[in-house]
Amino acid sequence: MLINLGDNTVTDKPLSDLRVIEVGQLLAGPFASTILGYFGAEVIKIEQPEKGDPIRGWRHVVDGTSLWWSSLARNKRCITLNISKKEGQQILANLLKKSDILIENFKPGVMEKWGFSNSSVEKISKKIIYARISGYGQTGPYAGKAGFASVCEAFGGLRFVNGVPGEPPVRPNLSIGDTLAGIHAALGILLAIIQRQKDGSGQVIDVAIFESIFNLLEAVVPEYSGAGIIRQPSGTTITGIVPTNTYLCADNVHIVIGANTNPMFKRLAQLIGRDDMSSDPELEENTGRVKHQKKVDFAIEEWTKQIDSKTALSKLDAASIAAGPIFSVEDMFNDEQYEHRELLETVSINGKNLRIPAIIPKLSRTPGRTAHPGASLGEYNQEIYKNLLNISPDELKELEEKKII
Numbered sequence: 001m002l003i004n005l006g007d008n009t010v011t012d013k014p015l016s017d018l019r020v021i022e023v024g025q026l027l028a029g030p031f032a033s034t035i036l037g038y039f040g041a042e043v044i045k046i047e048q049p050e051k052g053d054p055i056r057g058w059r060h061v062v063d064g065t066s067l068w069w070s071s072l073a074r075n076k077r078c079i080t081l082n083i084s085k086k087e088g089q090q091i092l093a094n095l096l097k098k099s100d101i102l103i104e105n106f107k108p109g110v111m112e113k114w115g116f117s118n119s120s121v122e123k124i125s126k127k128i129i130y131a132r133i134s135g136y137g138q139t140g141p142y143a144g145k146a147g148f149a150s151v152c153e154a155f156g157g158l159r160f161v162n163g164v165p166g167e168p169p170v171r172p173n174l175s176i177g178d179t180l181a182g183i184h185a186a187l188g189i190l191l192a193i194i195q196r197q198k199d200g201s202g203q204v205i206d207v208a209i210f211e212s213i214f215n216l217l218e219a220v221v222p223e224y225s226g227a228g229i230i231r232q233p234s235g236t237t238i239t240g241i242v243p244t245n246t247y248l249c250a251d252n253v254h255i256v257i258g259a260n261t262n263p264m265f266k267r268l269a270q271l272i273g274r275d276d277m278s279s280d281p282e283l284e285e286n287t288g289r290v291k292h293q294k295k296v297d298f299a300i301e302e303w304t305k306q307i308d309s310k311t312a313l314s315k316l317d318a319a320s321i322a323a324g325p326i327f328s329v330e331d332m333f334n335d336e337q338y339e340h341r342e343l344l345e346t347v348s349i350n351g352k353n354l355r356i357p358a359i360i361p362k363l364s365r366t367p368g369r370t371a372h373p374g375a376s377l378g379e380y381n382q383e384i385y386k387n388l389l390n391i392s393p394d395e396l397k398e399l400e401e402k403k404i405i
Contacts (some may be wrong), residue, residue, distance in 0.1 A: 002011050002204075004385045012040070012366065013039050013040020013041075013366055013368065013369075014039050014040055014363070014366045015036055015039045016040035016041070016042075017039040018036070018040075018041040018042065018100045018101060018193070019041070019042045019096055019098065019099040019100050019101070020033050020036050020037070020041050020042065020043045020044065020045065020099065020100065020101040020102075020103060021044050021046065021092070021096060021099050021101065021102050021103070022043055022044065022045045022046065022076070022103045022104075022218040023046045023083060023092070023102070023103070023104045023106075023111075024103055024104050024105035024106070024133065025047075025053045025054060025055065025105070026053070026058075026105070026178070027055065027072070027149070027178035027179065027182065028047070028055060028133045028149075028153070028177075028178040028179075028182050028185070028207075028209060029056070029103045029104055029105030029131075029133050029181070029182065030053070030072055030073070030105075030182070031072065031132070031178065031179055031182030032103055032181075032182040032183070032185035032186045032189070033045070033076065033103050033361070033400065034072055034073070034074060034076075034132060034182075035182065035183070035186040036101070036189065037074065037075035037357060038075060038172070038359040038368035038369070038370065039359075039363075039366070039368045040072070040366075040368070041101075042077070043075060043076040043077065044076070044077050044079060044095065044099075044380070044384060045073065045076040045077065045078045045079070046079055046080075046081045046083065046092070047078060047079070047080050047081075047378075048080065048263070049080040049081070049082055049378070049403050049404070049405060050080075050082075050377075050403070052377040053073075053332075054071075055068060055069060055072065056069050056374075056377070062349075063349075064352060065374075067240060067354065069353055070347060070349055070356060070373040070374045070375040071356035071357060071373070071374070072374065073373070073374025074356065074370045074371075074372065074373055074374060075346070075370060075371050075372060076374065077375065077379075077380035077383065077384060078375040078376070078377060078378065078379050078380055079378060079380050079381050079384050079385070079405070080276065080377060080378040080381060080405050081182060081404065081405055082403060082404050082405070084114060085404055087399065087402070087404045088404050088405075089114055089115050089116075091385075091389070091404070091405075092116070093115075093124050094389055095388075095389065096124045096125055096128055097124060097125055098388065098389075099125075099128065100127065100128065100129060100193075100202075101128070101129045101130075101131065101189055102116075102121060102128055102129070102130045102131065103131045103133075103171070103185065103189075104116075104130075104131070104132055104133070104134075105133035105134065105181075106134075107134060107135075107144070107146060107147075108132075108134050108137075108138050108143045108144060109144065109267060111132070118130060118204050122202070125198060125202070126200075126201055126202060127200065127202045128202040129189055129192040129193065129196065129202040129203060129205065130202065130203070130204045130205065131185045131188060131189050131205040131207065132204060132205065132206055132207065133181050133182070133185050133207045133208075133209070134147060134207075134208060134209070135147010135148065135151070135152050135208065135209050135210065136152070136155075136208050136209075136210060137188040137206055137207075137210075137211065138204075138206045139206070139210035143318065147208075147209060147210070148177075148178075148209075149175045149176065149177030149178040149181075149209055150171065150175075150177070152174075152177045152208075152209035152210040152213060153171065153176060153177040153209075153210075153213055154169070155213075156177070156209070156210035156211065156212070156213025156214045156217075157214060157217050157220065158176070158177075158213045158215060158216070159171065160231075161207075161220070161231050161232065161233055161234070162233060163235070164202060164233060164235045165232060165233050165234070165235065169233065173211040176213075177209045177210070177212065177213055178209065178270050180209075180212040180213065180215075180216070181207050181208070181209045181212040182211075184207050184211075184212045184215070185207045185366055188205035188207060189205055189400045192205060195214065199342060212361055219231075237293070237297075240286075240290055241260050241286065241290075242286060242289040242290050242292075242293045242296055242297075243257060243258070243259050243260075243265065243268070243285065243289065243293075243296050243297060243300060244256075244257070244258040244259075244260055245257065245297050245300070246326070247297075247300055247301045247304040248301060248304060249304045249305065249307060249308055249309040249312050250305055250306060250307055250308050250309075251308040251309055253308070253309040253325075254309075254326055255304065255306075255309050255312060255313060255323060255324065255325055255326070256323060256324055256325075257300060257316065257321065257322070258287070258322040258323070258324045259321050259322065259323075260322070262284060262286070264320070264321055265278075265283070266278045266318075266320065267285075267319050267320065267321055268300070268301060268319070268321050269299075270319075271303075271315060271316070271319045271321070272299060272300060272302075272303035273303065274299050277299060279295070283296065299371070309325065313325065332344070333355070341362075342343075342358060343357060343358050344356070344357065344358070345357070345358050345370050347370060347372070347373040348373075349373055354373070356370065356373070358370075376383060381396075381405060382396075385399075385405065
């Protein structure tokens, strides 16, 4: 659907003149191309004949296909091609001659084995932007290691600071590393497009999953370098900022309160009936509140435990204090802010409606859109091979018999 963000909305998309070839699988590479496709790029997704991308069968499957696939593969033209075979490699090379961007997320060395090293791709087309996503990057002593999001989130530092002190580090129930790597790859591609407009040449975008995590560590690195501090897990709080925590209410529901600024803390203290804390010079600045974190958190929860969560949030909102509920996906489906921001799009799958997430950011004049959900395996074979590459019906039949496509 085309999201209406005002009278100046145009139908053309910012990336509509770009063609992307995606040879990755699962999440990191495919998510990068999903972002590009949402904002207008033509994405041709290459999958193994007969098998397809494994993610077609991951998580919750309905009628033989993952519900996730409908979202992740939206707007893509899915074709089958065996690029481990010489004939498949030549077809891929021919596609690259007519394309702008190549995205892959195999283990380093795989694309080289198939004839698509950095230098080989440059010889095919100097304008190609080659985005390569892997666990540890294309270079360095760990480049050849297998690296999925789970291990790279740990290696990149996220697991160490996440969890309850004294207990095993926990992992959020999402593949954050892969998704972040996809976002970083999309960012790198857009930067390379800007540079190509200046000099006409493409370049390689080398994205490591662990580095995408590392990029989020904010003060962890300078604090260690400058003060020898090793950030530790902090449970429901965040180190060095008070108050920001999760608090239990009378209806046994937790809410989050983040009264981080000095004026906001003063208003919070007054709201919970602790004028003594609002006027305490020891608590006037964040530094002092950090020293008395247990005292501050205890006082806040003493108040939240006396009222239900809705009442607590209403009072906090009225006092202009940052606070909010902890949402499940069911809550999102029933929330007016999610509805107003049009974060849940509707696609049709075999005559049934399915809600999938919109992709951020929102552009005022050229918003992204979902044109269609994930396609069936090889659905666009005829269109791409016949119309784009001018392969004859007899040649296509032969390629099918050889299991090249």
